[in-house]
Amino acid sequence: MSTELLDVANLEKIVSAAVAAPSIHNTQPWRFRLATETMTLQIRAAADRGLRHIDPCGRALHLSVGCALFNVRLAVAHFGWEPVTRLLPRPDEPGLLATVRLGGTARFSPTPGLYDAVWRRHSSRFPFSARTLPTTLLHELAEAVHAEGAQLGYPDPEETDRLLRLTLEAERRTTADRDRAVESRRWVREPDAAALGIPPLAVGPQDYRDRLPVRDFEAHRHPATLTAQAFEQQPTIAVLSTPHDRRADWLRAGQALQHALLVATAAGVRASLLHQALEWPDLREQLAKPENGPVQAQMVIRLGYGPEGPASPRRTAAQALEEG
Secondary structure (H helix, E strand, C coil), X not given: CCHHHCCHHHHHHHHHHXXXXXXXXXXXXXXXXXXXXXXXEEEEECHHHCCCCXXXXXXXXXXXXHHHHHXXXXXXXXXXXXXXXXXXXXXXXXXXXXXXXXEEECCCCCCCCHHHHHCCCCCCCCCCCCCCCCHHHHHHHHHHHHHCCCEEECCCHHHHHHHHHHXXXXXXXXXXXXXXXXXXXXXXXXXXXXXXXXXXXXXXXXXXXXXXXXXXXXXXXXXXXXXECCCCCCCEEEEEXXXXXXXXXXXXXXXXXXXXXXXXXXXXXXXXXXXXXXHCHHHHHHHCCHHHCXXXXXXXXXXXXXCCCCCCCCCCHHHHEECC
């Protein structure tokens, strides 16, 4: 397909796919611009939507942009072009996180079902069933992550309990930290005109049992609108990690995360992100076991079969796209 065939409708569809990606607290911290002379889509950080207290170094922002970048690559290939990707292409422009040039005809077709899954994927913070995930699917998820330069590990039940306790400890700290709690609460709200933040009902129900702290966004609950429900006794948890911990690694981790989430969605599996312990450096260090080598934990993912739950709103392509 010739790049001359990129019309406004296709461009908006590609950007809409990017905007459908998950982001920390649904801040959608990205901006897009098409450089028409080179047919290159630029992805920039929206610094005004960064989280100064929760994410001071911007790691979660880079992961969020990495998720959007994977969707761009997928959409570009879906429409028949080869996505030529560069991470951090201009050292003198730190806000330019990635570019995707629309190359010649795509050399291969995207995995069937992944593009359709872009529009159906969203986090489900509701209880999952006790149904076990197929081993073949767990392998597929690990392969998807590996294809993006990261790795996915599945802790045993004892290790899972340890990771969940770290999550609970992180929630307690955030609740006690006024700046972080206020910043978190600001993004759990009824969506405004820009469609940012997480609606209270999308946060999910609360689990009052002490054993299983799968209680996302504990620091900013809306108890008047949420009911207590028991979560699964033996959750399936995956830890996504990278060998290094540089900005490019964060972007690769985001692409790996989104690749895995779309594979899970295509298979009818729900997911939610347990990011709390990653927001505290000392707790983050404890997420990766020393015997696994010098790896850097980037995300903890809860997987299972269960209700879809409400989706958080997204900005439109027009709102996210800047003029070139």
